Amino acid sequence: MTDTRTPPMNQGGSADAEPKIVILGAGPTGLGAGYRLKQLGYKNFKLIDRHDYVGGLAHSFTDDKGFTWDIGGHVMFSHYKYYDDCFDALMGDEYTLNDRESWVRMFDRWVPYPFQNNIRYLPREAAYDCLSGLIKAQTGQGKIKSHKDAENFGEFIDAVFGEGIAKHFMRPYNFKVWAHPPEMMNKQWIGERVAVLDIDRALKNVILEQDDFGWGPNNQFKFPLKGGTGEFYKRFGDVLREHLMLGAEVQSIDVDAKAITMTDGRTESYDILISAMPLDVLCKDMLTGEVPEDVRTTAAGLKHSSGHMVGVGIKRPCPSTKSWMYFPEENCPFYRVTYLSNYSPNMTPDKDAYYSLLCETSSSDHKPVDPGKIVEKTIEGLENSGLLEPGERDDIVSIWHHEVDYSYPTPSVERDGILAQVIPWLEQRDVYSRGRFGMWKYEVSNTDHTLMQGVELVNRLLLDEPETTIGLIYETTDDGREAAKHERSKNAGSGEKKLVGAGTKASG
Numbered sequence: 001m002t003d004t005r006t007p008p009m010n011q012g013g014s015a016d017a018e019p020k021i022v023i024l025g026a027g028p029t030g031l032g033a034g035y036r037l038k039q040l041g042y043k044n045f046k047l048i049d050r051h052d053y054v055g056g057l058a059h060s061f062t063d064d065k066g067f068t069w070d071i072g073g074h075v076m077f078s079h080y081k082y083y084d085d086c087f088d089a090l091m092g093d094e095y096t097l098n099d100r101e102s103w104v105r106m107f108d109r110w111v112p113y114p115f116q117n118n119i120r121y122l123p124r125e126a127a128y129d130c131l132s133g134l135i136k137a138q139t140g141q142g143k144i145k146s147h148k149d150a151e152n153f154g155e156f157i158d159a160v161f162g163e164g165i166a167k168h169f170m171r172p173y174n175f176k177v178w179a180h181p182p183e184m185m186n187k188q189w190i191g192e193r194v195a196v197l198d199i200d201r202a203l204k205n206v207i208l209e210q211d212d213f214g215w216g217p218n219n220q221f222k223f224p225l226k227g228g229t230g231e232f233y234k235r236f237g238d239v240l241r242e243h244l245m246l247g248a249e250v251q252s253i254d255v256d257a258k259a260i261t262m263t264d265g266r267t268e269s270y271d272i273l274i275s276a277m278p279l280d281v282l283c284k285d286m287l288t289g290e291v292p293e294d295v296r297t298t299a300a301g302l303k304h305s306s307g308h309m310v311g312v313g314i315k316r317p318c319p320s321t322k323s324w325m326y327f328p329e330e331n332c333p334f335y336r337v338t339y340l341s342n343y344s345p346n347m348t349p350d351k352d353a354y355y356s357l358l359c360e361t362s363s364s365d366h367k368p369v370d371p372g373k374i375v376e377k378t379i380e381g382l383e384n385s386g387l388l389e390p391g392e393r394d395d396i397v398s399i400w401h402h403e404v405d406y407s408y409p410t411p412s413v414e415r416d417g418i419l420a421q422v423i424p425w426l427e428q429r430d431v432y433s434r435g436r437f438g439m440w441k442y443e444v445s446n447t448d449h450t451l452m453q454g455v456e457l458v459n460r461l462l463l464d465e466p467e468t469t470i471g472l473i474y475e476t477t478d479d480g481r482e483a484a485k486h487e488r489s490k491n492a493g494s495g496e497k498k499l500v501g502a503g504t505k506a507s508g
């Protein structure tokens with residue numbers, strides 16, 4: 001085996017002289033790593049995925065009725081010039097530019113996002129609850145005196161937003177998204193920025209009856225003109241064609257022999273492995289060789305939620321200009337619905353005659369969902385929340401149901417401790433776990449973050465540059481091991497104007 005531990009590694013020479021890099025997972029993380037390797041002239045690498053397509057969770061599907069669906073509403077808010085340059089290079093001018101228009105559905109009405117700036121839209125009692133709780137919380141008179149005292153996300157919500165917003169929006173909405181009680185989640189993933197809310201603005205908007213929308217010309221997002229979100233990632237796949245090994249499901253990885261075995265019996269050796277598959281599955285089910293039991297059991301403690309994506313195609317002109325909407329109430333199963341047909345004229349068979357709604361529902365042991373009933377429950381929920389008019393279900397011409405086992409990496413209270421143990425152990429064996437479920441950091445798990453996790457890792461391996469997005473720093477401990485410390489990355493966040501009202505990220 002080639003020694004790989006002293007970067008920068010050989011680059012641009014003959015493939016034989018280069019350590020062999022295998023990338024497990026052809027989603028944005030793996031594609032970002034592969035693209036950067038190719039850009040640096042590196043030749044000796046392979047990109048493996050169990051699916052016969054690239055893109056992972058950012059892939060798009062076109063059904064036989066001609067509707068295109070994403071795996072949940074994907075909105076691209078880039079934090080990186082490199083990512084923007086990739087988009088320009090691969091998409092040219094084949095994109096649409098959309099104004100973000102997001103709403104919250106509650107009390108049988110539409111409340112503009114951000115929620116706490118538009119409390120005036122609520123019934124008076126609820127508006128009073130929200131304002132009074134917000135004032136108490138922000139002046140240290142709430143249940144939890146300060147966000148600094150909060151030990152988990154649940155307490156953070158109470159400390160920052162107060163009881164009213166917590167009761168009417170933050171707690172029910174976040175449970176629907178995360179499928180875990182907020183007390184099981186840490187507060188670090190949100191960051192400090194949300195800790196101080198503008199009470200004066202909230203009050204002024206109620207008393208002066210002002211609208212305060214979080215969207216406008218500065219809040220636009222690009223979307224591929226054809227083929228949905230996945231078209232962008234498909235084009236990375238085209239560039240990397242000669243390195244791709246699709247339809248290859250990894251079954252086991254021998255960390256001592258540095259060899260991968262596929263479910264169909266094929267094998268592949270590596271010097272360096274970049275993995276974007278779920279970290280818990282990697283450690284507990286895949287690794288063979290000398291693997292301490294506590295690495296397996298520790299990684300198995302990571303928590304996640306699953307998701308049901310239900311696309312509903314309707315033979316009517318689109319009735320709305322909205323982009324996406326949040327649903328905290330119990331009269332519908334979904335937490336978010338997107339008017340996907342508003343993102344591009346090519347998402348339905350005919351833009352003037354059809355429109356499409358993409359509905360996302362999460363599930364976990366804490367919030368079970370019956371897969372056999374979710375489609376009907378979704379349609380009922382669309383009716384309950386006023387998105388489908390009475391009788392409109394007769395005009396539904398397409399239903400798309402896609403279930404994902406790993407949808408949201410839960411930022412649980414124990415997460416950072418688990419990562420600090422498992423990630424350095426893997427890296428000492430030349431296994432680099434990155435990406436939405438490879439690094440498990442929701443705060444840096446959108447498409448731009450994950451693609452850049454792949455790019456930055458390659459920059460580290462080949463050019464000796466530090467990784468910044470993952471927010472991990474390695475320090476040598478007294479006993480000589482590498483330990484990971486966590487920092488909030490300067491690139492973390494959703495790209496939202498900021499968080500304010502709706503509290504959690506507006507994108508997935």
Ligand SMILES: Cc1cc2nc3c(=O)[nH]c(=O)nc-3n(C[C@H](O)[C@H](O)[C@H](O)COP(=O)(O)OP(=O)(O)OC[C@H]3O[C@@H](n4cnc5c(N)ncnc54)[C@H](O)[C@@H]3O)c2cc1C
Binds near residue numbers: 025055074408435445
């Ligand atoms: C509901 C939802 C909404 C989202 N909304 C947004 C949004 O609005 N904006 C945004 O930017 N991002 C959004 N995202 C996030 C985006 O999809 C992810 O950032 C991105 O797909 C993660 O890329 P990845 O490569 O890390 O992981 P994945 O996309 O999960 O890719 C991992 C790959 O590994 C492969 N793999 C796993 N196990 C094996 C195995 N044993 N053998 C071989 N291959 C294997 C999988 O097939 C997969 O292709 C959303 C995600 C979800 C689920």
